[in-house]
Amino acid sequence: MVSDFFYPNAGGVESHLYHLSQRLIQRGHKVIIITHAYGSRTGIRCLTNGLKVYHVPMMVVFQAASPPTLYGFFPIFRSIVLRERISIVHGHQAFSAMCHEAIIHARTMGLKTCFTDHSLFGFSDPSSIVMNKFLKFTLSDIDHVVCVSHTSKENTVLRAALTPQNVSVIPNAVIASRFKPDPSMQDPNVTTIVVISRQTYRKGMDLLVAVVPRICRKYSKVRFVIGGDGPKRIDLEQMREKHLLHDRVEFLGSIKAHQVRNTLVRGQIFLNTSLTEAFCIGIVEAACAGLLVVSTKVGGVPEVLPRHMILFAKPEEDDLVEALDRAIEMIQRKEVQPAKFNDELKEMYSWVNVAERTEKVYDAISQTRDPPLIERLRSYYGCGVFVGKLFCIMIALDYLFWVYLEWILPRDEIEPAPKFPYKKFKKMCQRADKEDELQPGVDSL
Amino acid sequence: MACRNIDQAPSSHAGILPAAPRSPWRKLLYVKQEYPDNYVDDTFLEELQKNANVRQYEYWSVVLESTIISQHISSIVIFVAIFIYLYFGLLSSHALITMGTVGTAVGYGFWDWSNTMLTPDSNYQRRKIFKGAVLFFLTLLGLTPILKTLTEKTSEDTIWALTVILFLANLAFHDYGSGNRRNIKYPGSLSTNAAIFASVVLASRFKTNLHVFGLMSFAVEWFALFPMLRRQVRSISNRGNLALSFVLFLTATTLFSQISPAIVVIYILGMVFLTFVCPFWLIWIQRYKNEIHGPWDEARPKIQHGRSVDNY
Known part of the structure; x- marks a missing residue:
């Protein structure tokens, strides 16, 4: 999961990320969250049930969003992804430049990508036009998109010129x-x-x-x-x-x-x-x-x-x-x-249901075939007369940068992080709960 | 289309037998339907509206509207011509001041008359306006020696370049759109300032105070007051507006024909392009207009009791 927006920032996207990750962990997946550093909250944090959060050091410009860095984010992103042995990158929220970048880099690295859109955009004001261009760029080569409502799906399909079959509707949930x-x-x-x-x-x-x-x-x-x-x-x-x-x-x-x-x-x-x-x-x-x-x-x-x-x-x-x-x-x-x-x-509206449906999306995209680089370039080329060529240059550079990174920092030298033993942890929790019940006076911590 | 129909089998949460006839899909989130999450119904994008607010233009009405721009361009060309005449001594400063004063008096008379015709109840304080005008021109007269020496040390090339830039700014930011004659909009005032600044720069090339005063007073009349009069004429009659455009066009052509025939040709070609080709171009380009509206658009709140809602 990648998004600029995560706790301690409060909001709908943040809680969506957290709850969805928790349910996916419970279903036996390994989930990490990549976001940017919030003040003194830097480095790697572990939340409930071993949900690992990477706070990437980045400047924050406006309302918790980081500025686009193009390639600056790639080395650290690649290290995290290799270290954690990630196979699917799921970006959230169109406002988040980090999410767009992560999706592009992940595609370059041959990973499966998915994107969730949480908001609606018009087509007439300048900020929406710029945003929609960005979205079209990153979503040209995405495996699947998730929207939170049918209206949002219609909106996203129009904005990013997607095939409607590649867009799923999975609503939010409440506890x-x-x-x-x-x-x-x-x-x-x-x-x-x-x-x-x-x-x-x-x-x-x-x-x-x-x-x-x-x-x-x-x-x-x-x-x-x-x-x-x-x-x-x-x-x-x-x-x-x-x-x-x-x-x-x-x-x-x-x-x-x-x-x-x-x-x-x-x-x-x-x-x-x-x-x-x-x-x-x-x-x-x-x-x-x-x-x-x-x-x-x-x-x-x-x-x-x-x-x-x-x-x-x-x-x-x-x-x-x-x-x-x-x-x-x-x-x-x-x-x-x-x-x-x-x-x-x-x-x-239960999170279990949401996680189940999201899982189906993940299953479906893991079975898709990876298109060769030339195929990717072709889909970017179709974005527009001038902009298509520009996007192609950016993607080609991204690819070269990736090859360079592979050479300067080989895969084998990146040590994989140990997996959080969720089942063992759950058992321990249960045992601790039982002991608590047996000895009510003793604090389990 | 790698992931067409994510779950072909009935989803676990739907729990309906596959043999049962499917109930029609509904655009709702709270009901569990036996359709996959990426199902696309026939009603997809039903509420999409294309080009709902697009107005079709008519060629001749656009031509008529384009006179606003051509009038402004003509007025700038005329001003430059008058400066050149003054600079080479073809026009005396006395004549310019007399012309300006008479023109302003006639223009004011017309403006006053049409205002009382249009809005009879408004009470204009003519005394106040007159007092203001006298005070203003006296101040300008007092400032003339300063203005004269303002750019003495600057080379002429710089002055010409600066003037061109400033007049372009005037052209770009001029308040073409609004029909109001009272409130001054910000870009409009920026444009007027640019024009006055250009005139100050040009006026400072002169050797005598009277020349400087003549050009400056003319500039104020021409760039601050004349646009108001033009707006007034436009709001009163179409025919008057066309006549005014034509008069301005002829004046500019005759004035510049003495200076440079090449510029006259460029000017005439430009005017033809602006008045006749550009409207056609605009109408032709309308076909590429693609305005999309749908339920995702930000709604405009409607509030009664005449209170206005300001965005943000």
């Missing part, structure tokens, strides 16, 4: 047991609407600013709990000042991952106002915690939740207010039982 509903935390006298998101334009905070005062004016027994932080926070606070809603709207600031559930269970309704969303794990978590979800109908959101858990609205102020009206009515009349959502979702 339903961590989002157990708890009706006792709710305030029985009022209806509480929870909003948890980064407070940015893309998350539709302008809509929220417009909707909150209207709902508060309409219902005297409705409260808002708003979690998260971001540039639009000022607008939200101004709204609260302007409409004198200090006792009705509560701001929690940024929320840590483990506090999310405790915040969610305080409410009966979850409101999502995003303007674009590939999958939106937030609404799944909210439904898991026993909340009725009201969301804008954008991107992959309509695919995510069954109809009885979610109310859709167009990304318009009036429509959102209407949807919230319906939701509040449903809650007050007790027409829905959100507390049961957890059991249903447990079946739908």
Whole structure:
């Protein structure tokens, strides 16, 4: 697994990487994660169940993303891959330059590659155009791509000009047991609407600013709990000042991952106002915690939740207010039982399922034949009139660089790392647990 | 297509007999379907919209719109011609100042009249404008000796090169698009500044204060006030706009025919290319336009009560 985004950075991609790796390890695979160094978190770290994380020293430019280095990353990447005897490289997130580079180098080294896309892109703004070019470059020669929703698949296929058969849809998952509903935390006298998101334009905070005062004016027994932080926070606070809603709207600031559930269970309704969303794990978590979800109908959101858990609205102020009206009515009349959502979702989105389906992708790509270099060059050449030639030069250089590395640092001289004995470790854990049970007073550590 | 149909056999989580007729595929993530993960349905990319917002252009309307650019180019050419006339003594500074003043007065009269016609309720403070104009030209007169000696030590080649660059900047950043006559946009002001700077550089080549003042006042009238008038004419009548373009074109041609016939030929060819060939080119190139829209696009939030939403 390669991505710029991993813990201690918090977010959807990070937790996806972690949970998927854990499940794959449990299924008997060996998984390592390559990311860049985060502050003092450098070198190699071992996480639960021997999940090894390589923090490659790299400069961070913007929001935890490293700048593209072209070939700078290759030597260290090759050493890691040979040392750990890796056969499949799986990159995550299109924003990550490291992931793109890893995929190109892995192809040069003759490894199988896979890529997971976590976000949606338009086609009209300049940043998307540049991003899409990059994506087209790395994905020209990839074995398989995974997307988190069908909408995201359509988007990726168009952006990178892929064959749709080479793109699988494997959704994200939640650990339903961590989002157990708890009706006792709710305030029985009022209806509480929870909003948890980064407070940015893309998350539709302008809509929220417009909707909150209207709902508060309409219902005297409705409260808002708003979690998260971001540039639009000022607008939200101004709204609260302007409409004198200090006792009705509560701001929690940024929320840590483990506090999310405790915040969610305080409410009966979850409101999502995003303007674009590939999958939106937030609404799944909210439904898991026993909340009725009201969301804008954008991107992959309509695919995510069954109809009885979610109310859709167009990304318009009036429509959102209407949807919230319906939701509040449903809650007050007790027409829905959100507390049961957890059991249903447990079946739908489990990491075991995701790991199983990802494993199938891995199995399929390990059986494919490696194309010769000329075949690879041909696929890059097709990228564009000028850019195709440029890509070919880059790939050819990459290949030469690899041959040079093979000569200066031969394969045999790289010592393979010992495999983490997962089964033995599990047995030891179990034994320790048993001993704990026998001698409750003794600390096992 | 090495991995076509990742799992042909019914997947373990689906648990449905292969013999059973397949229920149609649905674009949902929460249901377990007996289709492989890489299944491509017929509905794939159904919601894709191509060129939804593309406007087809009409040749003559584009030709008409292109006059905005040709007028601006003509005005720059005319200014350069006037400088050359002044430089070689073919035009006296008195004549230029008189011409500029009369032109400005007539232009202002027209501007004032059309404004009161268009928006009768607006109350223009003519006194204030007049006071400002007098103050401005007095300041300019006071600054003239300084401007005169500004680039005395710089060689002429540098000056010509600098002027060309500055006029190109003026051409590139001129506010062609907006029809508004009040608010000044940033690139628009950058363009005006470039033109005024070019005029200062040119004016400093002169030997007498009166020449410098003449060219500078003309530059201010020509590059700061005249575009406003042109915008006004365009918003009032198409015919007036065409007539103005033609007058500017003729003026530029006659002025430069005394200086260099070669430049006249290039200028005329350029104008023909700009006015008649470029619109055709634009329409022809439209066929390569490929605008893609779909459900993945960032939605535009619609907010009532007239509040605007600013991006980011």
